[in-house]
Amino acid sequence: MSQTHCLSPVELITEQINDLPLLPNVVHHLLMLMGKENRSVQEVVNLVETDVILTSKVLKVANSAAFSRGQVITSLHRAIVHLGEKMVVGIALGSCSPRIFSQPLEGYESAVGELWDHSLRTAIATREIIRYILHPVSADLAFTAGLLHDVGKAVLSEFLKGNGEYMASCCDSGEVENFLTIERRLSGTDHAEVGCAIARHWNLPEPLCSVIRDHHHPALAPQMDRELVYAVHVADLAAMLGGTGTGIDTLAYKLDSSFDQHLKLEQKELDQLLLAVEEEYGSKKASIFACIEE
């Protein structure tokens, strides 16, 4: 007699991660290149021009009203210098990973585009926050880390569906320390752990894996990546305070009380940071999002 083995949620999630398409070569190589300190703009240009669609999207965003300042940009090199390499990574990730960024997170009751909005806002906030960090962190890596920190929600969402009211009541009653506890109750894992498994499936650089796994518990991050993880931890919360979250879990996370050992961020600086992020995000989001939606 044959026995049917019912897969546990964690086994099902692992299967889904293994079924995720690998990142396109150009995106993977761009992410690896962003981790290199002594890269040149030409290396980024050489990589982007191997992909016709990405090249056209980069040129389109560079010529959009938010970025062009009235200039017509026809050369890819100029477009990349004009946008900044970080923004190019954002365009590549957003447009080449439709299964991650272009679907609603139904389990979180979050509409299409909200994960991308939250990720972009967190990336901009991370780039601002590293100005206040006590030990230097690469701005390019910080931006990419902010973009990818919540990638696990795209897979975990499916396993939280139908529990909206329960999850909201757990948050509002204060019975849980943060939303990860609720995710673990319902699925046996959480979006940080799932995200890290996706990052490993995509063979992402180790600092990005650390950010994705530890961004809600930055004190647990490996020493060498800890400053970056703290920056994303605070940026993630700042994005949610600014009203850009991913549904039910928005704001349902705890600030690590030792963040001030890594960031010199008093109340005034925090207010200025939130304003700077709001201005930057408001002006850039429409151009980048339009290119991703195509």
Add this chain to the structure above:
Amino acid sequence: MTTVYVGVGELAATNNPNEVIKTMALGSCVGVIVVSPLQKIAGLLHIALPESSINQKLSKLRPGMFADTGIPRLLEAIKQKGYDGKNRLIVKLAGGASIMDPNNTFNIGKRNVLAARKILWAYRLGAMAEDVGLSFSRTVSVDPVSGKVLISSPGRGEWEL
């Protein structure tokens, strides 16, 4: 029915019976809602921070960003829609949420609420109802005809303030 959307640092007022005003996903930001039930005029402001002194240049460009510059503009906006300043004006506040922060370091939501109350008091106005604080985002709308203020949040449905 047309929906007029109010973004961060923006405000709107209406006396059009076919319009509602709505603002999405208030986190630590505060929505200030004013309604004249007799004249059927409503206004909504989405403030991000308490005081304009932090960036006076921006406060000139986007006064709605701050409680101290946004609330006077909101009151002007409803006057422009015909509010006579004599009839009863109902004020409500929503938003001002926080993250889970036992040390209260990132208490922007609470500071926004306190600043909004303080500026309203200066105009001899107090909020008749508030739905503020806790750790979730709120979407708010106001209908000038019924005067109803509705709040919704993912997982929590919709309720009247």
